[in-house]
Amino acid sequence: MDEIVDLLEILGSTDRLLSVVVDELKEIEERYGDDRRSEIIGSQLDLTVEDLINEEDMVVTISHAGYAKTQRLDDYQAQRRGGRGKAATSVRDEDFVEHLLIANTHDQLLCFSDSGKVYWLKVYQIPVGSRTAKGRPLINLLPLATGERITAILPVKEFSQAQFVFMATANGTVKKTPLEQFSRPRNSGLIALELNEGDTLVGVAITDGSCDALLVASSGKVARFKESNVRAMGRTARGVRGIKMRAEQKVIALIIPQENGYILTASEKGYGKRTRVAEFPVKGRGAQGVIGMQTSERNGNVVGVAQVFEGEEFMLISDLGTLVRTSVDEVSILARNTQGVRLIKVKPGEKLVGVERIVDTGNNNIEEGESSESSENPDVQSNDSDGGQD
DSSP states (O other), X not given: OXXXXXXXXXXXXXXXXXXXXXXXXXXXHHHHOOOOOSOOOSOOTTOOTGGGSOOOEEEEEEETTSEEEEEEHHHHHHHHTTOSSSOSSOOOTTOOEEEEEEEETTOEEEEEETTSEEEEEEGGGSOBOOTTOOOEEGGGTSOOOTTOOEEEEEXXXXXXXXXXXXXXXXXXXEEEEEGGGGOSOOTTOEESSXXXXXXXXXXXXXXXXXXXXXXXXXXXXXXXXXXXGSOBOOTTOOOEXXXXXXXXXXXXXXXXXXXXXXXXXXXTTSEEEEEEGGGSOOOOTTSOOEESSOOOTTTOSEEEEEEEOTTOEEEEEETTSOEEEEEGGGSOBOOSSSOOEESOOOOTTOOEEEEEEEOOOSOOOOOTTOSOOOTTOTTOOOOOTTTTOO
């Protein structure tokens, strides 16, 4: 009854009511009061589109034909929980996922083309697509010239002074440039490497200055050397010799060797093999290299190389448009100085032109008839036609 009388007195007196309100506000201030954390501004002129994009990890997929899209990371994981089944992306029969990476929406993608140029693309600029969407052509996202093709895509969170961009060309030139020199984007792209006439950029990787570099030539020779043997250069430099080759030969791949990896090698007549990375010795830069695969009359030149790991898949591509997808585990593990086994039967006049590692998209099914021949293939040869000279 005393509390009721007091409350009625508060409601009946304006002065008493204001006094209670002031006392309660002072109590709240003493208990919860602190400095303001947000800033009140009178203008939004400094607000950019990027400020309105939430920071979240996305799965970026780039197909062999140049279609790009992003998917939410949790959508991709949910798709994979069921094990074998539908892939996380759907592409045309003649296309396949060539690059798959996880990057933040605010990350910068460095896109290197075969002409030696680099283009910048924010992850959020790539449209979000459903599992069945094939994506948007890169040519609609980047100012690519006619016939210019993106050969490497490197995600960058920050342009660290301790990292480098390592490049290799078809003529055997290598170059190492500090990553920070690519920190100022230009809408029209930028020259990353000065190329001689007829030369093309074949491989790019981000390194920490202490990696090994492995160059593979069409002759089957492989040169592995310390990255530290290549000094850091500016963007306008042409680079130094990475491997010595004859005039008719060319470098077809740059690989940064990883532990437990295999070098998958394929020749133009459809033969190939897997060789453990550890079998390729580290030698000096500019050497002829060691034999990585015999390029006999039966094999022809080496046309495709990829670093693969157990449980993965790869795609074989011919000049007539034939694509064969098969498992890495079905390819024989052989020594460097061998010819390999048959990977694909090519028709008369048909040649294999490339091999691409297929990143895991959750679809491990292999079509019947697409697997390579077993390691018991009678065509396996381990004789050194070069007289045993490496």
